[in-house]
Amino acid sequence: MENLFDIELTMRLLGLDFVQNALLAAALLGLVAGALGPLIVMRRMAFAVHGTAELAFTGAAAALLLGLVFEGMAVEYGAIAGAVVAALLLGILGGKSSERDSVIGVVLAFGLGVGVLLLWLYPGRAHTQLGLLIGQVVSIDRSNLAVYAVSTVAVLLVLALVYRPLLFASADPVVAAARGVPVAWLTPLFAVLVGIATALGVQTVGMLLVLALLVTPAAAACRVTSSPTRAMVLAIIFAEVAVLGGIVLSLAPGVPISAFVTAISFAIYLVCRLVEYLRGRVRVEHATL
Known part of the structure; x- marks a missing residue:
């Protein structure tokens, strides 16, 4: 326990290239997750994010199995391809709200089943396989950063172009x-x-916990403001604090960042719920005066 939060060790690790790459990738992910999060919450797509993560995991596992490794970028390409396929399936098959949950459940089960099979067939290290489930952000290098940067710019550009009709x-x-x-x-x-944002989150926090960045910060922001613009800004801030803070706190103990990211996100959510409750009490007290 004495090295759990070793500040000196953490500072030394922050100077390493792979840690700086991880921080840059996480910052890009936090930006995308925060920008999309309020709309995900508004459209009640939290379950869809989980279903999309399953096929992102399947795509990444397929990339590992096929050995399409080119400077470490194959996993990201596979995850993005799988997530986009999942997103299209959910968007097309789940067009009616009455059948959306059942479609997501079908896609989720299919993706997880195929992904487990592909992972079982993969002859590589178990650590690499586990990274798809809980994240392996420290493996990100400069070539991976290019994928993150291009994906981030593409998502934010498209979102900016369609934001007003999409919000409506x-x-x-x-x-x-x-x-x-x-x-x-x-x-x-x-x-x-x-789907693209979910695919990026798979390598950072893993398929199992991608909701911690795409949903929790936005859900927290929506508790304290009804303005879509302020909710987006707050969601970005909350996501950045969670993912960057999770990386920094995980450095000294050398454990996966997903536990810290989810803990920080949940703590922010609880604080926002408390703020919402206190505001409600104040309004009730003022109304009774």
Whole structure:
């Protein structure tokens, strides 16, 4: 326990290239997760994120098995390909809200089953296999950063172009469709954006805990503000604090960052719920005066 939070060791590790690469990749992921998160919460897509993560895991496992390693980038490409396929399936097959959960459950089970099989067939190290489940952010190098950077720019650019109609369609899809908003293609498009972000999160916090970045910070932000813009800004801040703080805290003990990321995210969520509760008490007290 004496080295659990060794500040001197942590400072030395922060000077290493692989740690700096991990921090840069995590910062990009936090930006994307925070930007998409409020819309995910508004559209009630938390379960869809989990289902997408399953096929991102399947794609990454397939990349490992096929040996498509080119400067360490094959896992990211496989994860993105799997997540995009999942997003398209969920966006197309789950168009009706009444059948969305069942479609997600079907895709989730399929992705997990195939991914487990592919991982079992992979002859490499067990540590590499485990990294897909709980994250392996310290393995990110400069070539991986290029994938993160390009993906981040692409997601944010598309989001900026469609944000207003997407926000309208997320808040009230029926009225938006009546007003001429192309809801039919905005839904799968947003699903693809979420899929790319989910794929990036698989290597950082792992398939099992990707919700900690894509949902929890946004859910916390939505507790303290009803403004979509402020919710996005807060979600980005919360996601950055969680993922960067998780990396820094995990350095000295040398454990996977996912435990710290989820703990920080959950703590932020609890604080925001407390703030919401206290605000409600104050409004009730003022109303009774």
